[in-house]
Amino acid sequence: MTTEPRVVSNLNYRVMAAFLRFRERFRKPEETIRMLGINAGHMVLDYGCGIGSYAIPVAKLVGEEGRVYALDIHPIAIDRVRKRAERENLKNVETIHSGLETGFENASLDYILMFDVYSWIPNKRALLKELHRVLKSTGKMSTIIDHSDPQEFVNDIECYGLFNIETRDDNFFILSRK
Numbered sequence: 001m002t003t004e005p006r007v008v009s010n011l012n013y014r015v016m017a018a019f020l021r022f023r024e025r026f027r028k029p030e031e032t033i034r035m036l037g038i039n040a041g042h043m044v045l046d047y048g049c050g051i052g053s054y055a056i057p058v059a060k061l062v063g064e065e066g067r068v069y070a071l072d073i074h075p076i077a078i079d080r081v082r083k084r085a086e087r088e089n090l091k092n093v094e095t096i097h098s099g100l101e102t103g104f105e106n107a108s109l110d111y112i113l114m115f116d117v118y119s120w121i122p123n124k125r126a127l128l129k130e131l132h133r134v135l136k137s138t139g140k141m142s143t144i145i146d147h148s149d150p151q152e153f154v155n156d157i158e159c160y161g162l163f164n165i166e167t168r169d170d171n172f173f174i175l176s177r178k
Contacts, residue, residue, distance in 0.1 A: 030057045036142055036174070041065040042110040045102065047131065048072055048117030049095075052081035058113070059090045069104075071096040100126055104134040112141040119148035124156050132162040132177060140166075141175045 033054060038044060040063040046055040049070035059068040070081040070093060078095045085093035096103065100123070112131055121127045135141060141163065145153045150171045157163050157175070167174040 029053045032142075033057045033061060036111070037140065038062065038111050039066075043067050043069075043108065044111045044113065045069045045071060045104070045109050045134070047102070047112055047114045048120070049081055050077055050116075052084045052093075054113050054115060055081055055093060056084055056088060056090065059085065059093045060088075062092065064092060066092060068093045069096055069102075069109075070094070071098055071102060073097070073099045100130060102130055102134050106133055107136045107139075109134050110136055110139050112139070113143075114141065115144040116146040118143060118145055118153060125160055128156065128160050128162050135177055137177055139177060143173045143175065145171045145173070 038058060038061055040061070042062045043066060044058050044062060046052075046058065046068060049055045049072045052070060055068050055070040059066075062068060070078070070085075072078055072081070072095075075097060078097045081093065082095045085095075100121070112135055114131070118124065118127075131141060143153070150168075150173075153173070154165065154168075157165055162178055163175040164178055165173055166176050
């Protein structure tokens with residue numbers, strides 16, 4: 001079994017990106033970000049950043065003292081986030097083209113966002129271990145589980161024993177490290 005997330009074709013990605021732009025109007029990323037407890041100066045990873053729906057508002061929130069790392073396996077996603085950050089003159093967004101591995105040092109991030117990505121990952125245990133490794137002991141991780149049963153995510157969290165579920169609202173979770 002492969003550990004890397006699967007990469008969709010460029011055409012499929014472009015269709016998905018159009019859907020994500022449309023969804024931004026209804027999901028209101030800025031409202032979600034405001035309730036997470038992300039503060040100025042935080043180091044935040046948007047794992048599976050897509051078109052930057054969350055990375056861009058987080059970059060505005062963390063300010064010049066903070067940093068947002070927008071990671072995605074698809075090169076078009078990385079290019080779109082980079083261009084979006086440039087258009088908005090955000091100097092605190094760094095894009096990372098990668099799959100499972102983040103490349104961060106242990107306990108180096110204050111917050112991780114993983115929205116609508118979990119179902120795409122073949123080796124969920126390896127992903128959760130990597131995110132646990134890079135999250136500070138006081139850090140948080142927020143997840144939205146779309147396209148799969150949120151109970152499967154809960155079962156994985158309980159089985160692997162790396163995170164505590166602090167908040168759950170249907171398919172939305174806030175986790176802390178164990």
